Amino acid sequence: MKNDYLESILRAKVYDVAVETPLEPALGLSSRVRNTLLLKREDMQPVFSFKLRGAYNKMAHLTRSQLRHGVICASAGNHAQGVAYAAQKLGCAATIVMPSTTPQIKVAAVAARGARVVLTGDSYDDAYAHATALGRREKLTFVHPYDDPDVIAGQGTIGMEILRSHSGRIDAIFVAVGGGGLISGIAAYVKRLRPEIKIVGVEPIDSDAMT
Structure with a gap:
């Protein structure tokens, strides 16, 4: 439809x-x-980017069961902050997969909002692949940055x-x-x-x- x-x-x-x-x-x-x-x-915006709008709207439409299991995303920047902030407001666990090359200041900003940070690979594609696999394994809802x-x-x-x-x-x-x-x-x-x-x-x- x-x-x-x-x-x-x-x-x-x-x-x-x-x-x-x-x-x-x-x-x-x-x-x-x-x-x-x-x-x-x-x-x-509270996280200095429009990305909060999409991340929160996606997560606010999840079921209670989905929120209870938690969410996951792959990002090295603003989407990570948006998902972490939205999860904090919704009382939901968030896992943020970031490339290992992500600046420490960005990693710390996401962790400060209570998210679990996983560093892997050298690029966004590496982080994305790991996040989708980890999400399936742990039954986490993937919050895509745009699609x-x-x-x-x-x-x-x-x-x-x-x-x-x-x-x-x-x-x-x-x-x-x-x-x-x-x-x-x-x-x-x-x-x-x-x-x-x-x-x-x-x-x-x-x-x-x-x-």
Whole structure:
């Protein structure tokens, strides 16, 4: 059955933990390009990233049995923090699998939220493979960083907030792209309500995973 992302975004449970962040004028950039640019300040979230929205929305939709068994994810950064924070709020055990090359400050930040940290391999792919195998073995629910309808719906609340806080003309929304969960959620909401708005993905030249 086709997922109705508009409805899922409207029903997302992100505001149990996340805050509605402001759109702030980027005065310097606006002057340089001679246009009006606004920044969505997701750095003002409790874990300084939008990733909390998707992680919490996914976990808030789990059954009591799933929460009792615990969750697991693979991440070296913001998704790890989001899952650990969400687990802390939901009273759920979390296992975070991180590459062994992860900076100690990031490992410590996740552990400080009560998560079990497992360091393995030299890359995200190594951590992902270990997390999926460990999750099956220990009956833990895997919280994917982007390829999950509840995660996408959680991230899509950003699109909802943009339209709610700026009812005037919007030519385009530029979205950072990694795995694609953020841009998928924003596009799913915005294109249903304001199809004339362009959604533009932006990625680093040397890390263009989407293109």
